[in-house]
Amino acid sequence: xxxxxxxxxxxxxxxxxxxxxxxxxxxxxxxxxxxxxxxxxxxxxxxxxxxxxxxxxxxxxxxxxxxxxxxxxxxxxxxxxxxxxxxxxxxxxxxxxxxxxxxxxxxxxxxxxxxxxxxxxxxxxxxxxxxxxxxxxxxxxxxxxxxxxxxxxxxxxxxxxxxxxxxxxxxxxxxxxxxxxxxxxxxxxxxxxxxxxxxxxxxxxxxxxxxxxxxxxxxxxxxxxxxxxxxxxxxxxxxxxxxxxxxxxxxxxxxxxxxxxxxxxxxxxxxxxxxxxxxxxxxxxxxxxxxxxxxxxxxxxxxxxxxxxxxxx
Numbered sequence: 001x002x003x004x005x006x007x008x009x010x011x012x013x014x015x016x017x018x019x020x021x022x023x024x025x026x027x028x029x030x031x032x033x034x035x036x037x038x039x040x041x042x043x044x045x046x047x048x049x050x051x052x053x054x055x056x057x058x059x060x061x062x063x064x065x066x067x068x069x070x071x072x073x074x075x076x077x078x079x080x081x082x083x084x085x086x087x088x089x090x091x092x093x094x095x096x097x098x099x100x101x102x103x104x105x106x107x108x109x110x111x112x113x114x115x116x117x118x119x120x121x122x123x124x125x126x127x128x129x130x131x132x133x134x135x136x137x138x139x140x141x142x143x144x145x146x147x148x149x150x151x152x153x154x155x156x157x158x159x160x161x162x163x164x165x166x167x168x169x170x171x172x173x174x175x176x177x178x179x180x181x182x183x184x185x186x187x188x189x190x191x192x193x194x195x196x197x198x199x200x201x202x203x204x205x206x207x208x209x210x211x212x213x214x215x216x217x218x219x220x221x222x223x224x225x226x227x228x229x230x231x232x233x234x235x236x237x238x239x240x241x242x243x244x245x246x247x248x249x250x251x252x253x254x255x256x257x258x259x260x261x262x263x264x265x266x267x268x269x270x271x272x273x274x275x276x277x278x279x280x281x282x283x284x285x286x287x288x289x290x291x292x293x294x295x296x297x298x299x300x301x302x303x304x305x306x307x308x309x310x311x312x313x
Contacts, residue, residue, distance in 0.1 A: 004077065004106050005084045008098075010134045011114035012091035012123060016144040016171070018046040020114065021088055025053040033057070034083035037076060041065050041098075042090035065093040068101035077103070084109075094133050113138040113166070117146040117155070124158055132246065135159055138166040146170040146178075156182045161312040162246065164211060190219070194276055197223035199305035202242045203312050206255050209279075213292050217281045220297065224305055227271040228256055230286075236260055238267050239286065240275050240294065242310040252309065258284045261296035274302040 009017045021038070024030050025048075035057040038048070041064070050060060059080040063072070076082065085106065089098060113134045115123070120143065124131045135141060141159050152170060159168055168180035186208060187201045197205045202223060209216055225240035241256025259275060267273065277294035284293050 002105055004082060005109035006102070006106050007084070007086045007109055008089060008095075008111045008137075009087065009114070010089050010091060010095070010111065010138070012116070012119070012130075013042075014119075015091070015114035015116045016142065017042075017088050017114050018048065020112070020142075021086060022046075022048055022052070024086075025050075025055050025058070028054040031055045035059075035081050037061060037080055037082045037085045039063065039073075039076075039085055039087045041068075041093070042088055065090055065097050068098065070101060070103040073101060073106070074103045091130065091134060094130070095137065108137070111137045111139050113141045115141070115143050117143040117150055117170070120155065120158075129251070131158075132162050132251070135162040135166065136246075138163070140167045140169060142169045142171055144171045146172045152178075152180065153182060156180055160184055164207070190215070194220035194222045197221060199224055199307065199310075203244045203246075203255075203310040206241070206244065206257075206310075207312075209257075209292055213281055216279045216292060219279050220276065221279060221294075222274070222276040224272065224274050224302055225256070226254075226308075227267045227269060227273055228254065229267060229269045233286070236262065240273060243308065244310045246312065255310075257292055257294050258286045259294040259296055259299070261299045263296070263299045265299070265301070267299075272302050272304045274298075274300050 009021055011017045025038070031054050036055055036059075038058060038060045040048075040060065040062045043062075048060065050058070059082075061076055087098065089095070143155055155170070156168060159166065164184060170178045170180065172178065187204055188195055188197055202225075205223065226242055228239040228241070230239070238259050238261070239256040240259045241254055243252055244255045245252045259277060275294065275296055276298045277296045280293050280295055281290060282293050283290045
């Protein structure tokens with residue numbers, strides 16, 4: 001099946017999406033000769049001017065997010081002989097709506113998220129789930145109309161609370177663009193033997209481990225975790241982790257790690273344990289792929305932490 005790269009441009013009204021997409025289509029470097037579908041899923045204040053596009057082979061389609069389906073999008077691919085797709089997405093709709101409608105072969109190539117800097121705090125306070133949704137997959141987050149009265153550190157903190165992957169750009173009034181270079185030190189010493197993860201830091205540890213697993217290979221780690229047991233696993237294998245709230249109560253999820261041990265104890269689901277283990281990078285069926293597997297040096301019952309829910313805040 002033909003693979004079609006999809007470029008997503010996300011953000012709320014007046015965030016600068018349309019302007020950026022217009023300028024992208026005007027750039028001759030974006031004209032690769034491929035047939036490009038611009039799928040507009042939001043009616044913003046600005047309109048496109050196709051007469052200025054440098055891209056020669058293009059089509060523009062407007063669709064409501066709720067109207068999308070694999071059948072509809074497949075028909076558009078056939079109609080326009082599409083090689084790639086650019087999507088301007090309605091910021092008030094969750095991305096899962098689009099993902100569910102994507103036909104087989106559509107592959108996310110790049111995600112750029114735009115926010116109007118002066119309204120960002122309000123959106124983050126009142127529509128936190130939608131803000132989280134637009135940051136979690138982003139390769140770049142752009143804050144338009146930034147000015148000296150705003151704090152880069154505060155914006156940085158909010159973005160990094162969701163993901164450490166995207167580049168962050170502050171587009172100041174007047175056109176000056178500043179890339180975020182604020183360091184993100186881990187709240188624990190990764191060179192320690194063992195690496196001690198305090199209760200308050202499990203969310204940071206788990207995210208960093210998942211995003212950059214190879215750097216933990218062979219490290220010894222110690223943390224307090226909640227046990228999960230599956231009868232399909234061997235008797236020497238359990239899962240140890242914590243419930244993490246990334247955004248709000250609706251997204252609380254158990255985030256655990258496979259742990260292989262030699263303890264004579266019989267651990268049950270919801271037991272709290274203090275685990276000290278070496279992290280090996282190997283395949284395990286719990287993950288369905290290669291991942292971090294804990295090889296326990298010690299595994300002991302312990303009291304629950306004061307705050308059982310792990311967060312980034």
